[in-house]
Amino acid sequence: MIQYIFRRLLQGLPLLFIISLVLFVLMDNIGDPLATMGGRSVTRAADRQRLSRQLGLDQPILVRYVYWLIGNDWAKVDLDGDGVAETPGTRRGVLRGDFGTSLVVRGKPAIDVIAERIPNTLLLMVAAEVVIIAGALFMGIYSALHQYSFIDHAVTTISFIFYSMPIFFIALVSIYIFAVNFKAWGLPSLPANGMFDPTVGKTPAQVFLHMILPVVSIALISFAGYSRYIRSTMLEVQSQDYIRTAKSKGLGQRQILFGHALKNASLPIVTVVGLDLPLLLAGAVVTERIFAWPGMGRLFLDHVERVDVAVVMGILMITAVAVVVFQIITDIVYAWLDPRIRLK
Amino acid sequence: MSKLRQLWPLVVLLSLMVSACSPAVTPTTAPQPTALPAAAQPTAVPAQPTAAPVEPTAPPKAADRKVATFIWTQEFDTLNHFYSNKWFAQITDQIWNAWAWEFDDKNEPFPVLVKELPSVTNGGISTDGKVITMKLRDGITWSDGKPITAADFVFTYEMVTSPKNAVASTYPYDQIESVKAPDPQTVVVTFKEPFAPWQATLWHSVLPQHILQPVFDKDGTIDNAEWNHKPTVGAGPYVFKEWESGSFARFVARDDYWGGRPKIDEIFIKFVPDDASQTAAMKAGEGDLGTFPPLTDVPSLKDAGVNVVIARSGFNEGMFFNLGDKGHPALRDLRVRQAIALAFDRPALNQKLLLGLTQPPIGFWDALPAFNDPAVKVYPFDPEQAKQLLDEAGWKDSNGDGVRDKDGKELVLRYLTTNREIRQDAQAVAQQQLAEVGIKVELQALDSDILFGTFADNGPVSTGNYDLAQWSDAPQFPDPDREYWLCSEIPSAEKPAGTNSTFLCDKDLDALFKLQTTQVNVSERQDTFKKITKEFYDKIYWLGLWQDPDYWLVGKRLKDVTLSGVTPLYSIDQWDLQP
Numbered sequence: 001m002i003q004y005i006f007r008r009l010l011q012g013l014p015l016l017f018i019i020s021l022v023l024f025v026l027m028d029n030i031g032d033p034l035a036t037m038g039g040r041s042v043t044r045a046a047d048r049q050r051l052s053r054q055l056g057l058d059q060p061i062l063v064r065y066v067y068w069l070i071g072n073d074w075a076k077v078d079l080d081g082d083g084v085a086e087t088p089g090t091r092r093g094v095l096r097g098d099f100g101t102s103l104v105v106r107g108k109p110a111i112d113v114i115a116e117r118i119p120n121t122l123l124l125m126v127a128a129e130v131v132i133i134a135g136a137l138f139m140g141i142y143s144a145l146h147q148y149s150f151i152d153h154a155v156t157t158i159s160f161i162f163y164s165m166p167i168f169f170i171a172l173v174s175i176y177i178f179a180v181n182f183k184a185w186g187l188p189s190l191p192a193n194g195m196f197d198p199t200v201g202k203t204p205a206q207v208f209l210h211m212i213l214p215v216v217s218i219a220l221i222s223f224a225g226y227s228r229y230i231r232s233t234m235l236e237v238q239s240q241d242y243i244r245t246a247k248s249k250g251l252g253q254r255q256i257l258f259g260h261a262l263k264n265a266s267l268p269i270v271t272v273v274g275l276d277l278p279l280l281l282a283g284a285v286v287t288e289r290i291f292a293w294p295g296m297g298r299l300f301l302d303h304v305e306r307v308d309v310a311v312v313m314g315i316l317m318i319t320a321v322a323v324v325v326f327q328i329i330t331d332i333v334y335a336w337l338d339p340r341i342r343l344k
Numbered sequence: 345m346s347k348l349r350q351l352w353p354l355v356v357l358l359s360l361m362v363s364a365c366s367p368a369v370t371p372t373t374a375p376q377p378t379a380l381p382a383a384a385q386p387t388a389v390p391a392q393p394t395a396a397p398v399e400p401t402a403p404p405k406a407a408d409r410k411v412a413t414f415i416w417t418q419e420f421d422t423l424n425h426f427y428s429n430k431w432f433a434q435i436t437d438q439i440w441n442a443w444a445w446e447f448d449d450k451n452e453p454f455p456v457l458v459k460e461l462p463s464v465t466n467g468g469i470s471t472d473g474k475v476i477t478m479k480l481r482d483g484i485t486w487s488d489g490k491p492i493t494a495a496d497f498v499f500t501y502e503m504v505t506s507p508k509n510a511v512a513s514t515y516p517y518d519q520i521e522s523v524k525a526p527d528p529q530t531v532v533v534t535f536k537e538p539f540a541p542w543q544a545t546l547w548h549s550v551l552p553q554h555i556l557q558p559v560f561d562k563d564g565t566i567d568n569a570e571w572n573h574k575p576t577v578g579a580g581p582y583v584f585k586e587w588e589s590g591s592f593a594r595f596v597a598r599d600d601y602w603g604g605r606p607k608i609d610e611i612f613i614k615f616v617p618d619d620a621s622q623t624a625a626m627k628a629g630e631g632d633l634g635t636f637p638p639l640t641d642v643p644s645l646k647d648a649g650v651n652v653v654i655a656r657s658g659f660n661e662g663m664f665f666n667l668g669d670k671g672h673p674a675l676r677d678l679r680v681r682q683a684i685a686l687a688f689d690r691p692a693l694n695q696k697l698l699l700g701l702t703q704p705p706i707g708f709w710d711a712l713p714a715f716n717d718p719a720v721k722v723y724p725f726d727p728e729q730a731k732q733l734l735d736e737a738g739w740k741d742s743n744g745d746g747v748r749d750k751d752g753k754e755l756v757l758r759y760l761t762t763n764r765e766i767r768q769d770a771q772a773v774a775q776q777q778l779a780e781v782g783i784k785v786e787l788q789a790l791d792s793d794i795l796f797g798t799f800a801d802n803g804p805v806s807t808g809n810y811d812l813a814q815w816s817d818a819p820q821f822p823d824p825d826r827e828y829w830l831c832s833e834i835p836s837a838e839k840p841a842g843t844n845s846t847f848l849c850d851k852d853l854d855a856l857f858k859l860q861t862t863q864v865n866v867s868e869r870q871d872t873f874k875k876i877t878k879e880f881y882d883k884i885y886w887l888g889l890w891q892d893p894d895y896w897l898v899g900k901r902l903k904d905v906t907l908s909g910v911t912p913l914y915s916i917d918q919w920d921l922q923p
Contacts (some may be wrong), residue, residue, distance in 0.1 A: 031793025032801060037512060038421060040659065041427030041817055042796045045841035047513045054510040080507035087508075105589070106427045106510075107568040116589045163702075175624045183628050192625040195591055198411050198612035292616040294590030302419070302617070307793060 005328055012324040019320045023313060024065050033057070033307035034105050053081055055103065068100060068313065069093050077278025094317070100310030104303055110310035114299065114318065118281070120195070121295035124288070127211060128218040132226055133273065135219065141257070144238065155227070163224035171217045171290040180214060193292035195321035201282075214291040218284055229272060232264040240264070266337055274330030278322035282315070360364055360539040388532040408920040409609040412902060415622050415631040419590060419615040424572040425549040426504050426511040432635075434695050437549050438913040439595050439611055440578040442486075444478065444497075444547035447910035451656065451711075451822045453543055456617050457484055457492060457550065457579065461543070464864060473538030473864035474521075476546075484602050486552050487576075487583045494516040500554035516545040519902040538862040540869060544823030545840075568704070581917035591613060606917040626897050628914030632921065633905075634897035639699050639766075643775045651898040657708050657909035658712070659892035660823025661767075663814050665841030665885065668834070668847025670808035672757055674750070678735040681884040685723040685813075686773050687730035687781040694890050697769055701895075708819065708826070711909070715824045715873035720881040722888075731782045741782055747781035756784040757811040760804055762792045770889060785812070799840035806835050808847055822910055824873050829885075830857055846885070853879050 034057065043051075052058045054075060056067065067075075072089030079087045092098035099110040118278065139159075143152040154331035162170065175192050180191035190213055191197065238261060240247045246256045283297030296315060303311040335341045403624055414847045420433035423761045425441070428434065437443065455461055459479045462468025468477050469587040482639040484653065500611040504511050514610040521534045533546070551566075555577050559569045565900040571577070575584045581603060582595035597613040614631070616622045617672035623641040625631045637645060665675045673868075674680040690704035704722045709715050734740075739755050748755040761767040770791045795813075797803025804810050810869070819826040826832060833843030863869035880886060887919050894912065898905050907913070 031791055032797050035793040037429040040431055043429060044515055045718055045843050046515055047515070048798060050514070051510055058697065066665040105573070106422045107572055113589065175621065179655045180624050180628045192628045192630050193616050193621050194614050198413055282484050290618045290619060290621050294588065297615065298590055
């Protein structure tokens with residue numbers, strides 16, 4: 001098993017290298033980070049020239065990629081613009097754990113900028129994922145066991161209504177109903193956005209309260225996909241010979257459901273969940289923006305707008321690594337669920 | 345055991361919740377005074393500290409603390425003013441730091457760190473306009489109790505101009521020959537040439553030497569100084585407490601502030617990037633101050649009791665004509681530019697698209713009435729006269745395709761702007777109205793990073809690959825100077841850093857622009873600018889579409905709020921919060 005994991009990780013390295021190269025080239029073509037620098041006016045041309053030199057943006061793309069990958073502490077850079085590279089570089093490169101310095105949060109290591117957001121994103125996304133999977137499992141199994149019942153039809157209809165709505169619509173409508181209107185009507189209301197009420201402080205209870213609307217919004221649009229998938233795999237498994245055998249042996253409904261049907265139906269579900277889990281790290285761009293949740297999705301959006309290569313590349317590479325790792329984990333879970341599968 | 349295993353999602357969630365909440369932020373009492381009370385100085389404006397010594401005020405009990413929530417739709421990128429171009433970073437200065445002088449709700453300057461504004465009459469400005477001498481206010485201190493001295497100003501100048509520091513802009517410090525401190529209370533700034541816009545551009549905050557000098561000595565730069573993100577020492581009425589990326593920043597009242605303790609105990613800035621979400625939060629009473637709402641939300645915000653305050657900041661949305669060789673030749677004919685001005689119904693655009701909240705600006709210097717010639721006004725909407733002017737200029741529809749032409753060249757103009765929605769709406773209106781007088785307009789909406797790409801990167805504006813372009817800009821407000829109308833600023837392969845992207849080169853105007861930068865006598869400078877604005881009006885070198893002021897949302901609880909277009913939060917220590 002360890003040999004298998006090690007080999008898969010080694011196989012992932014060239015993939016990550018190619019991904020990093022492609023992303024770096026793409027990033028180079030999405031705009032000039034010094035054009036306005038987030039300001040209302042165009043950056044003065046003399047300042048653009050100076051900053052371009054000081055920040056190393058005047059170098060050819062290949063040189064910048066090499067500096068990003070292995071650092072520039074072996075080279076010298078021209079800070080004062082006299083044409084002579086006299087100052088030793090300070091970057092150590094991604095391969096030595098230095099993702100560079102953010103162009104937006106000036107002077108702050110990109111990895112620190114990213115690390116600050118990861119707990120917030122995981123909190124929101126793991127909570128949403130748990131709600132989605134728990135709800136989808138319950139409703140998927142119920143619908144499969146009560147196929148074409150009223151509740152099966154009702155849940156299907158409602159979940160597809162939400163599935164067909166854009167997340168920003170659900171998010172804004174929920175804010176207006178539960179935060180603005182409930183407050184205006186004198187009913188107990190939920191907070192519109194943010195993570196806590198400043199007059200109370202950032203307590204777990206406050207964070208939980210502020211998570212309700214974003215978690216429910218994410219869950220509502222994702223629920224249909226999961227529940228319908230679980231329903232169909234459960235229906236397929238229920239018609240298998242071994243379920244009929246289990247029934248004929250006189251096993252109870254509960255034992256058949258959880259001991260045989262669900263375990264066998266789990267393999268494709270694990271694939272879907274396994275592919276989704278690494279993306280939890282990337283956050284929910286629209287939801288985090290509307291609910292002012294300080295997660296990775298917002299970070300990505302804010303920094304891609306400013307062409308902050310260090311931070312954006314950091315987020316993308318962390319996500320890419322997570323995808324590779326979770327694929328390996330998914331394979332391991334396969335073997336655990338189905339002993340017939342052997343990892344070689 | 346198996347039951348315990350089933351609880352893992354709960355355990356993970358709880359762990360994440362605890363980690364996301366850490367360090368726990370709970371309301372705190374304001375910090376204790378760290379220095380003896382300072383004697384505030386008399387000033388020229390009532391909003392300033394009084395002459396009486398300021399006694400440290402006891403912080404209120406936790407339950408009585410007044411916490412105002414400001415909603416910023418963009419997060420500041422740094423709190424070191426010199427490292428940011430962002431408006432949201434710059435307007436935060438007045439909370440925790442101070443400029444040498446700031447500007448009130450009429451955009452008039454008043455002294456803050458200095459005793460009085462330098463002028464020729466008080467000897468603060470030399471007769472040749474090159475030397476500015478500032479006397480610092482007595483008893484001003486940083487929030488850690490250390491005195492603010494002339495050495496801090498010299499240090500600030502040295503840091504901004506050091507090639508080891510990648511500051512956002514070295515302007516106007518790169519126009520300075522020297523900054524000296526003959527004594528701890530006196531700063532002498534000597535410019536290389538007479539520099540009239542000093543008041544609007546100099547000393548937008550000062551750096552604390554005693555904090556940053558050791559960093560510079562150790563690292564060789566202050567680019568990575570912790571103070572840039574955690575400026576626990578400042579010169580303003582509040583003290584920085586905490587900044588959590590993407591979420592919030594907190595500033596608590598400074599008990600020993602030399603201008604008197606602020607009435608509000610804590611300023612809590614929440615970063616809410618979505619405009620609609622900001623509107624909802626303001627309506628729900630979760631925000632006390634907001635900015636730039638979608639204009640369509642203004643009526644419902646007013647209905648909800650939110651006050652919408654407009655502050656002129658010098659910005660105007662306008663149409664820039666490419667008068668260079670790469671622009672359409674028709675635009676070099678004054679009659680064609682006049683026809684465009686007459687054919688585009690800008691008053692209706694302001695009424696319908698901007699809900700009547702703005703007017704078409706009379707010119708680039710619309711927000712500075714004292715600098716405008718009285719004859720300058722908005723061109724009326726008169727498509728018939730526009731057609732007549734185009735006929736006179738020889739642009740007629742000879743081939744019957746609905747588009748005017750001359751000498752075989754069609755009057756088809758490339759009209760560029762950024763992808764901001766309201767700009768694209770305005771483009772569409774212009775396209776329709778200009779088509780009615782026989783001018784065809786091809787629209788392009790580009791990302792601002794691409795529209796304003798450099799000459800080297802073949803940016804369309806920098807290289808002149810456009811005919812009409814639209815964006816919002818301002819002079820060095822509240823100073824009227826703007827360097828990019830000079831002939832010498834026209835970009836070229838030899839001068840790729842040139843900023844004159846309209847390629848305008850009018851020798852008479854050039855002389856007037858150069859003259860005004862040297863005029864330290866205000867009325868003489870105003871007279872020069874009256875000539876400039878008249879030239880711009882007569883020759884239509886720029887066409888104003890709408891005033892682009894700052895929009896503020898002031899919640900019901902916030903009292904005594906006055907806002908400036910330059911230093912918006914200049915009077916924040918006077919604001920109050922009522923339940």
